[in-house]
Amino acid sequence: MSAGATPAPMKVAASPHIAARENVTHIMLWVVAALAPATLWGVWNMGMVAVVLLASCIGGSVGTEWLWNRLAKRTQTLWDGSALVTGLLLALALPPRTPWWMGLAGGIVAIGLAKMLFGGLGWNLFNPALVGRAFLSVSWMGVLADVRPFPGGWYSAIDVPATGTLDAINGATRLAIAAADRAADGGYGIDLTRYYEPLLLRNLEGSFGEVSGLLLIAGGLLLIAKRIIDWRIPAGYIATVALMSWAFGSDPLFNVLAGGVLLGAFFMATDYVTSPMTRTGRLVFGCGCGLFNVVVRFFGPMPEATTFAILFMNGLVPLIDRGFAPRTFGWVKRRG
Amino acid sequence: MATRAFNGGIHPADRKDATSALAVTRARVPQVLRVPLSQHLGAPCAPTVGKGDRVLRGQVIGDVEAMVSAPVHSPVTGEVVEIGPVLVASGARVQAVSIAPDEVQEFDRFEPVERGATVPETVRAAGIVGMGGAAFPTAVKLQPPKGMEVRTLILNGCECEPYLTCDHRTMLEYPERVVRGAELIASAVGATRTVIAVEDNKRDAAAALEERAGASVEVMVVPTRYPQGAEKQLIWAVIGSEVPHGKLPAATGALVHNVSTAAAVADAVDRGRPLMERVVTVTGNVRNPGNYLALLGTPVADLIEAAGGLHGEYGRIIAGGPMTGMALADLSVPVVKGMGGIVVLDPGDTAPAVHGDQPCIRCSRCSDACPMMLEPFAIGIYANRADWDGTQRFHALDCIECGCCSYVCPTRRPLVQLIRRAKQVLLEKGASL
Numbered sequence: 001m002s003a004g005a006t007p008a009p010m011k012v013a014a015s016p017h018i019a020a021r022e023n024v025t026h027i028m029l030w031v032v033a034a035l036a037p038a039t040l041w042g043v044w045n046m047g048m049v050a051v052v053l054l055a056s057c058i059g060g061s062v063g064t065e066w067l068w069n070r071l072a073k074r075t076q077t078l079w080d081g082s083a084l085v086t087g088l089l090l091a092l093a094l095p096p097r098t099p100w101w102m103g104l105a106g107g108i109v110a111i112g113l114a115k116m117l118f119g120g121l122g123w124n125l126f127n128p129a130l131v132g133r134a135f136l137s138v139s140w141m142g143v144l145a146d147v148r149p150f151p152g153g154w155y156s157a158i159d160v161p162a163t164g165t166l167d168a169i170n171g172a173t174r175l176a177i178a179a180a181d182r183a184a185d186g187g188y189g190i191d192l193t194r195y196y197e198p199l200l201l202r203n204l205e206g207s208f209g210e211v212s213g214l215l216l217i218a219g220g221l222l223l224i225a226k227r228i229i230d231w232r233i234p235a236g237y238i239a240t241v242a243l244m245s246w247a248f249g250s251d252p253l254f255n256v257l258a259g260g261v262l263l264g265a266f267f268m269a270t271d272y273v274t275s276p277m278t279r280t281g282r283l284v285f286g287c288g289c290g291l292f293n294v295v296v297r298f299f300g301p302m303p304e305a306t307t308f309a310i311l312f313m314n315g316l317v318p319l320i321d322r323g324f325a326p327r328t329f330g331w332v333k334r335r336g
Numbered sequence: 337m338a339t340r341a342f343n344g345g346i347h348p349a350d351r352k353d354a355t356s357a358l359a360v361t362r363a364r365v366p367q368v369l370r371v372p373l374s375q376h377l378g379a380p381c382a383p384t385v386g387k388g389d390r391v392l393r394g395q396v397i398g399d400v401e402a403m404v405s406a407p408v409h410s411p412v413t414g415e416v417v418e419i420g421p422v423l424v425a426s427g428a429r430v431q432a433v434s435i436a437p438d439e440v441q442e443f444d445r446f447e448p449v450e451r452g453a454t455v456p457e458t459v460r461a462a463g464i465v466g467m468g469g470a471a472f473p474t475a476v477k478l479q480p481p482k483g484m485e486v487r488t489l490i491l492n493g494c495e496c497e498p499y500l501t502c503d504h505r506t507m508l509e510y511p512e513r514v515v516r517g518a519e520l521i522a523s524a525v526g527a528t529r530t531v532i533a534v535e536d537n538k539r540d541a542a543a544a545l546e547e548r549a550g551a552s553v554e555v556m557v558v559p560t561r562y563p564q565g566a567e568k569q570l571i572w573a574v575i576g577s578e579v580p581h582g583k584l585p586a587a588t589g590a591l592v593h594n595v596s597t598a599a600a601v602a603d604a605v606d607r608g609r610p611l612m613e614r615v616v617t618v619t620g621n622v623r624n625p626g627n628y629l630a631l632l633g634t635p636v637a638d639l640i641e642a643a644g645g646l647h648g649e650y651g652r653i654i655a656g657g658p659m660t661g662m663a664l665a666d667l668s669v670p671v672v673k674g675m676g677g678i679v680v681l682d683p684g685d686t687a688p689a690v691h692g693d694q695p696c697i698r699c700s701r702c703s704d705a706c707p708m709m710l711e712p713f714a715i716g717i718y719a720n721r722a723d724w725d726g727t728q729r730f731h732a733l734d735c736i737e738c739g740c741c742s743y744v745c746p747t748r749r750p751l752v753q754l755i756r757r758a759k760q761v762l763l764e765k766g767a768s769l
Binding site for chain 2: 006007010011012013014015016017018019020022023024026027075082119120121122123230272273274275276277278279282325326327328329330331332
C-alpha cells in the first residue's frame with residue numbers, strides 16, 4: 001500500500017466495532033452441556049425407553065419449529081438451538097413410562113402453542129417445555145403420575161419398591177410416598193432424611209432427568225459459573241422452598257430435592273424469555289416460584305406443583321419487569 | 337481510597353499489550369498535511385491564511401470569534417497549497433488548510449501562542465480541545481457557568497477503550513506535564529481537590545504520576561472496566577455523586593478533563609506551545625504497532641504506513657477506540673485533535689454485521705451491562721417500531737452511547753445504534769435532555 005492509498009474494500013459500520021463472541025447457539029449448547037450429565041445418567045439407568053422419550057420430545061419440538069417456519073415462510077431458526085433445549089427439558093421432566101406419542105405431542109404443543117403462536121423465540125410468555133408438560137399432565141394425568149421405574153434400563157438390578165403403594169397414589173414419586181406416610185401418620189413426624197441419598201444420587205421413581213439431584217445441581221452451578229444464568233433465580237427459588245417447607249413443618253432438604261424443584265429452579269425458571277429482565281426482579285421471581293411451589297405442593301389438588309408454580313410466575317413477569325424497572329443513573333433527587 | 341462501582345460495564349479483551357510498553361516516537365512528516373478547520377465541537381474556524389502563503393509551525397491558520405470554538409495552528413513550516421473541503425473520519429467534508437511542509441522541519445521551534453491574562457485565554461489561544469475523543473473546547477470548560485462551583489477536578493487517565501495506549505504513554509512518559517496541567521486547571525477553576533484517576537491496568541503510569549504529584553494532587557487507581565472513563569461513571573467512582581438527569585456534570589461540583597488535555601494545557605501555559613500534534617496509538621493488524629507522535633492533519637494512511645503498513649487481513653479500520661470510534665471508509669482522512677488511535681481490527685475481532693431482524697431473547701445482558709441503568713432492549717424494540725414516545729419513556733436520552741449493550745447482545749441486535757436514532761429523532765422533535 002502506498003501512502004495515501006485506501007485498500008479496497010473498506011468495511012464501515014456504526015460503533016461498537018467489537019462484540020462478545022457469545023451468541024444464542026452458544027448459550028443453548030451450554031444449557032445442553034449442563035444437562036448432559038443428568039441426561040446420560042438417566043439414559044444409563046432407564047435404558048432404551050429414555051432414548052425413545054428423548055427422541056420423541058425433541059423430534060416433536062424441533063420438527064414443529066421446522067415445519068412452522070416452513071409453512072409461515074420464515075427464516076429457519078433451528079440452529080439457534082432453543083427448540084432442542086425445549087425438547088430436552090420436556091423429556092427430562094417426564095417419567096420414563098410416558099409413551100413416545102405423548103412425548104411427541106408434548107413437543108408439538110410446547111413449540112407450536114407456547115412458542116411459535118406467540119411469535120417465536122423471544123416472544124412467548126410461558127416456558128414452552130412446561131406448557132408441554134402441563135398439557136400432558138392435564139390430558140393424561142394418570143400416565144404422568146405413574147413413576148414406577150421402567151424395568152429395562154442398563155443397570156444391573158431393579159429395586160422396584162412395593163408397587164402397590166405407588167399405584168394408589170396420584171403423586172410425584174418420593175414426594176408421593178412422603179405424602180402417603182403423612183396421611184397415614186396424620187402428621188409430619190416421619191423421617192424424610194432417608195430419601196436424601198437416593199434423591200441426590202440415584203432415584204428411579206421420578207422424571208427421567210431427575211435420577212440424580214447432584215448432577216442437576218452441578219449442571220446448574222456450571223451455568224451460573226459461565227454466567228449463562230443468574231444465580232438469583234435458583235437461589236431465591238430453592239431458599240424459599242426450603243424456608244417455606246420448614247415453616248410448614250416439613251423437611252426442607254427433602255422438599256428441595258424432590259418433585260422437580262432442582263430441574264425447575266436451575267433450568268426451567270431461568271429461561272431467559274420467560275423470566276424478568278432486572279436483577280431484583282429475578283430474585284423476586286425466584287422467590288415467587290418457590291412460594292407457589294410449596295403452596296401448591298402442600299395444599300393444592302394437583303401433583304404438578306413445580307410446573308404450575310413456574311408457569312404462574314411466568315405470567316407475572318411483565319408486572320415484575322415494570323415493578324422492578326431499574327432507576328436510570330442520574331434520575332435521583334438532588335442532594336443538598 | 338475505595339471507589340464506587342458503576343452498574344454493569346464490560347470487560348472486552350483490551351489488546352493493549354501490543355503498544356503499552358512502546359515509547360512514543362515521532363511519525364515522519366507526510367507530503368501534504370490536511371488540517372481541518374473544525375476539529376472540535378462548536379463553531380468551525382475561518383481560514384486566516386490564503387493559498388500560496390508561507391506558514392510557520394505554530395502559526396494560527398484558522399480562528400473564529402465564537403465562544404465555543406478553538407483556533408487551529410499550522411503543525412509545520414511550509415506552504416499553503418489548498419484551502420477547501422476534505423473528507424474527515426466522520427464521513428463529512430469540512431474546510432481544511434492543506435500545507436506542503438518544508439523539507440527540513442525543526443520540531444522544537446514554533447510560533448508561541450499569545451498568552452492571555454488567564455489560563456483559559458491561553459488555553460483558547462493554544463487551540464486546546466478535549467483529547468479524549470469528544471474534542472470539546474477546553475477553555476469553555478475552564479470557565480464554569482455562574483453559580484456552579486467546581487470543588488473537585490478529575491483528570492481522566494482511565495483510557496478504558498480497548499487497544500488505545502496514547503494516554504497511558506503520555507502519563508508514563510510526561511507525568512510532570514500531566515500533574516502540572518492538573519495544577520493549572522485546578523487553580524483556574526478554583527478546585528480544592530484534584531484527582532487523577534487511572535485504571536488498575538496502568539499501575540506503572542499511576543506510580544509515575546504519584547512520584548510527581550505534590551500534596552495537592554491525588555492519584556486514584558480505579559478498577560479496569562469499560563466504560564470507567566465515561567464522564568458520569570468516573571465522577572461516580574471518584575466523588576460518589578450522580579450527574580442529575582439533564583444537568584451538566586459540574587452540577588455535582590466535579591469537572592473532568594482528559595490527562596492528555598492537561599499535558600497540552602501545561603505545554604501551552606509554560607512553553608507557549610499550541611496544539612499541533614498528538615500521540616496516536618496505531619495498532620491492530622499493522623506491522624509495527626506503536627504510539628506515534630503525529631502532526632495534526634497527517635493522513636491516516638501515512639500513519640498506518642509509519643506503523644509498517646497493514647499486516648495480514650483487516651476488518652474495519654477505526655479512528656479512535658473500537659467501542660466508540662468511527663470506522664473509516666477512506667484512509668486519506670486526517671489526524672485531528674481528538675483522535676487517539678487508529679485500530680486496524682482483525683476480521684475475526686470485528687463485530688459481525690448487524691441485521692436487526694433477530695429477536696430479543698430477553699437474556700437481559702444489555703440491561704445488566706448498561707452503566708446508565710437503562711433497558712436498551714426495550715428502547716430498541718420501540719425504536720424499531722418508530723414509537724419515539726416509547727423510547728423517551730425508557731429514557732433513551734440518558735444513553736451515553738458507550739456501546740456495551742450492542743457488545744453483549746447474543747442476537748446481535750443493533751441496540752446502541754437504535755438508541756442513537758431514537759435520541760436523534762427525539763432531539764429533532766424538540767425534546768430536551
